[in-house]
Amino acid sequence: MISDQIAASIKSALAAADLPLPDRGIEVIAAKNRDHGDWQTNVAMALAKAVGARPSEIAQRIINALELSPPPHVERVEIAGPGFLNFFLSPTWLHDVLVEVVAAGENFGHGEMYAGTRINLEFVSANPTGPLHAGGGRWVAVGDAIANLLAAQGAEVHREYYLNDAGTQLQVFAASLYCRYSGEELPTDGYQGEYLIEMASRMRAELGNDVSIEQALDWGYADVVRQLRDDLARIGVHFDTWFSERLLHERGDVAEVLAKLTKDGHTFDKDGALWLGSEALGDQRDRVLVRNDGATTYLANDLAYHRDKLRRGFDHLIDIWGADHHGQVKSLQVGMGALGYGSPTEPEPEILLGQLVKLQRGGELVRLSKRAGDVITLSDILDEVDPDVARLTFLLQGIDSAQTFDLDVVTAQSIENPVYYVQYAHARVASIGRKAAAAGINRKELARVDLSLLTHERELDLLRSLAEYPEILSRAAELRAPHRVSTWVRDFASRLHGFYRDCRVIGEDEALTHARLWLTEACRIGLADALGLLGVSAPDRMERTDEMREPDGGDL
RNA sequence: GCGCUCGUAGCUCAACGGAUAGAGCAUCUGAUUACGGAUCAGAAGGUUGGGGGUUCGAUUCCCUCCGAGCGCACCA
Numbered sequence A: 001m002i003s004d005q006i007a008a009s010i011k012s013a014l015a016a017a018d019l020p021l022p023d024r025g026i027e028v029i030a031a032k033n034r035d036h037g038d039w040q041t042n043v044a045m046a047l048a049k050a051v052g053a054r055p056s057e058i059a060q061r062i063i064n065a066l067e068l069s070p071p072p073h074v075e076r077v078e079i080a081g082p083g084f085l086n087f088f089l090s091p092t093w094l095h096d097v098l099v100e101v102v103a104a105g106e107n108f109g110h111g112e113m114y115a116g117t118r119i120n121l122e123f124v125s126a127n128p129t130g131p132l133h134a135g136g137g138r139w140v141a142v143g144d145a146i147a148n149l150l151a152a153q154g155a156e157v158h159r160e161y162y163l164n165d166a167g168t169q170l171q172v173f174a175a176s177l178y179c180r181y182s183g184e185e186l187p188t189d190g191y192q193g194e195y196l197i198e199m200a201s202r203m204r205a206e207l208g209n210d211v212s213i214e215q216a217l218d219w220g221y222a223d224v225v226r227q228l229r230d231d232l233a234r235i236g237v238h239f240d241t242w243f244s245e246r247l248l249h250e251r252g253d254v255a256e257v258l259a260k261l262t263k264d265g266h267t268f269d270k271d272g273a274l275w276l277g278s279e280a281l282g283d284q285r286d287r288v289l290v291r292n293d294g295a296t297t298y299l300a301n302d303l304a305y306h307r308d309k310l311r312r313g314f315d316h317l318i319d320i321w322g323a324d325h326h327g328q329v330k331s332l333q334v335g336m337g338a339l340g341y342g343s344p345t346e347p348e349p350e351i352l353l354g355q356l357v358k359l360q361r362g363g364e365l366v367r368l369s370k371r372a373g374d375v376i377t378l379s380d381i382l383d384e385v386d387p388d389v390a391r392l393t394f395l396l397q398g399i400d401s402a403q404t405f406d407l408d409v410v411t412a413q414s415i416e417n418p419v420y421y422v423q424y425a426h427a428r429v430a431s432i433g434r435k436a437a438a439a440g441i442n443r444k445e446l447a448r449v450d451l452s453l454l455t456h457e458r459e460l461d462l463l464r465s466l467a468e469y470p471e472i473l474s475r476a477a478e479l480r481a482p483h484r485v486s487t488w489v490r491d492f493a494s495r496l497h498g499f500y501r502d503c504r505v506i507g508e509d510e511a512l513t514h515a516r517l518w519l520t521e522a523c524r525i526g527l528a529d530a531l532g533l534l535g536v537s538a539p540d541r542m543e544r545t546d547e548m549r550e551p552d553g554g555d556l
Numbered sequence B: 001g002c003g004c005u006c007g008u009a010g011c012u013c014a015a016c017g018g019a020u021a022g023a024g025c026a027u028c029u030g031a032u033u034a035c036g037g038a039u040c041a042g043a044a045g046g047u048u049g050g051g052g053g054u055u056c057g058a059u060u061c062c063c064u065c066c067g068a069g070c071g072c073a074c075c076a
Helices: A001-016 A043-051 A054-064 A091-105 A135-151 A168-182 A196-208 A212-236 A245-250 A253-263 A296-309 A322-340 A378-384 A389-393 A406-410 A418-438 A456-477 A483-501 A510-534
Strands: A028-030 A039-040 A074-080 A082-090 A118-122 A156-163 A241-244 A267-270 A273-276 A289-292 A316-322 A350-356 A357-361 A365-366 A403-406
Touching: A001 A028, A001 A054, A001 A082, A001 A091, A028 A074, A028 A296, A028 A456, A039 A289, A043 A054, A043 A406, A054 A074, A054 A082, A054 A267, A074 A403, A082 A091, A091 A245, A091 A456, A135 A350, A135 A357, A135 A389, A135 A403, A135 A456, A135 A510, A156 A253, A156 A289, A168 A196, A168 A212, A168 A483, A196 A212, A196 A510, A212 A378, A245 A253, A245 A296, A245 A357, A253 A273, A273 A296, A289 A296, A296 A316, A296 A322, A296 A483, A296 A510, A316 A322, A316 A456, A322 A350, A357 A406, A389 A403, A389 A406, A389 A418, A403 A406, A403 A510, A418 A483, A483 A510
Parallel strands: A118 A156, A118 A316, A156 A241, A316 A350, A357 A403
Antiparallel strands: A028 A039, A039 A082, A074 A082, A267 A273, A273 A289, A357 A365
C-alpha cells in the first residue's frame, strides 16, 4: 500500500534528519479534505514535545530529508495547519490501486492479521425453548459478519451454537408444552407463547394421545432445535458446531472443573453451597458454583464449556452476548483465569456485549418476551422481508448502541432502504458489462489499457475509496465492528452512482471505454466483497415491483 | 446504592486523539433525447446532554452532574 511506502520514507527521513520515532509510530492517514492532499501525517506535531521544537520547524526538517528518498507518486509535500505534513500525489498512485484490486480479485482488501489463528466464535445461543425472536436476528447477522471479517484476515473461524439443554429452563419449557398438550393450566412461571399451542398439536399428530412429560421434553427440544436451524438457514447462517450442554455433565467435565478449582484453592463452602472466590480475583462478588441442593450453576457449567472449547485447540474464544448478560462477563473470565486460561489483559473468552434491539411497529415499541407470549420471531420478519434487508438493517450500526428496528420501515421495501441503494449500484455495474458485451466490446488485457485516462474526479474518488478498503476491513476485524463495512459500502455505492451519472463508460473514445470498463470491474470486486462479508447478496439485476414504480398507486 | 453501555442535525445513525463533526430519511430547490431515475446536484439543519480537567489539538481520554437502557440470585 502507498501509505506504507510513505510511512517508510518518513521513517528513513526521520533517521536522516536525526529525529526520533514518535511513541505511537508513524501514522499516515487518508486526508478527508482534498485541500489537504491525499495523505497526511501528524509526526511533526507528535514529536514537538520530545524534540523541543515547533511542529512547523520539525516538519520542514522532515521535508528536506524526504528529498533524499521521496516516496513514489508524490508531487509535493506541504506543511499546513498546526503542523500536518500533507502529501499531494499524482493520480498515478490511484491507477496502481486499480491494478492491485484486479490482481487480488476476490481477495482484494483481505489481510493476514489473524493468519494461523483458530478462533471459536459463539453467537446467538438462545435457550432452546422457542423460536428465535426478532431481536436475536441482530446477533445472527453480527456474528456471521464478524466471522467473515476474521476469516478475511486469515483466521480459521469456527461458528458455534451452545444449546443450553440441561438446565431448568428446558424443564419449564417441557412442562409448558405438556400443559398445552394436555389442556392443563400453564405453570405460573411457564412459557405463555402461542407457538406452544401449535407445537402441541403437531406433537399430538406425531406421537398420539399418550405422551408423557419426558417424551414432551425430548420431542419439544428436538423440534425447537429444528426450528432454530431452519430459521438460521433462511437467513443463510450456518454453524459448524451445535454444542450440547448435556455432554459436559455426562462426560464429567463440570465435576473436573470444580475439582481443579477446589484443588487450587479458589473455592470455599458457605451455607451448604460451593462458592468461587471470584471477588479476590477481581469480580464484583463471590459466585456460587454448586447450589446447596447439589445442582451446578450456570457459571460452573459455562466454565466447563469454555474450557472444552480451548481444549478443542482454539487459540482464541469470542462470545457475543446480549447486554442483559453483562453481569456474568467478569465471573466467567475470572473463573477461566483461575483455571489457567487467558490473562488479565487478554482474558478468555473475549466477550462482545451487544445492546438489545427494540422493535417498533406503528410508531410504538413492541415488547418482546418469550414467556409473556407477545413474540415477534425472526421467522416473522423473514416472512415479510428479504434476508438481505434484515441482515444489512441489523448491521447498519455499532453493537454498543441500542437499536430500534422499525418494522414498518423495514418491511415497507421502500426506496429509502439502503440495501437496494447498494445492491442497485452493483446491478448497474453488471448492467454496463452486459451492455458492453452486447456491443461486442470485451475488456482488453489490463496491461494494455491506458489507465492514465482516468482523471475525472468521480473516477479518482472511486479509486480512493478502494484504496481505503483494506484499512476499513482490518479495522473492522480488529474492533469486531462490521458496521464499519456497512458504512463504507454505502458511501462507495454513493460514489459509484455519482460516477455513473457523470461519466459514461461505453462511449466514442475506445481507449477511455476500456479504462472505464476496468474501473467498473474493480468497483464490482470491491462492492461484491464488502456485501459478501456482510452476508448480503450482490445481484446482477434487480426486479422492480409495481409497488415501487407507483408508490402512490398513481397514474403512470 | 453499586456496576456496565449509551447520550451527536427534526428522526435513524457515523466519525484510528487531528484541520471546517459526516451520511441516510424527512423539508426546500434543481437535473434525464445515452450504459436501469431504486439515480444525481444544491440548500437548510449542530453549544457533539451540562460543567470541569489532561494537551499543540477532545465527539473521542479522565472527573463530576443530569438523562436513558441493562445488570447487581444458591435463574439461565
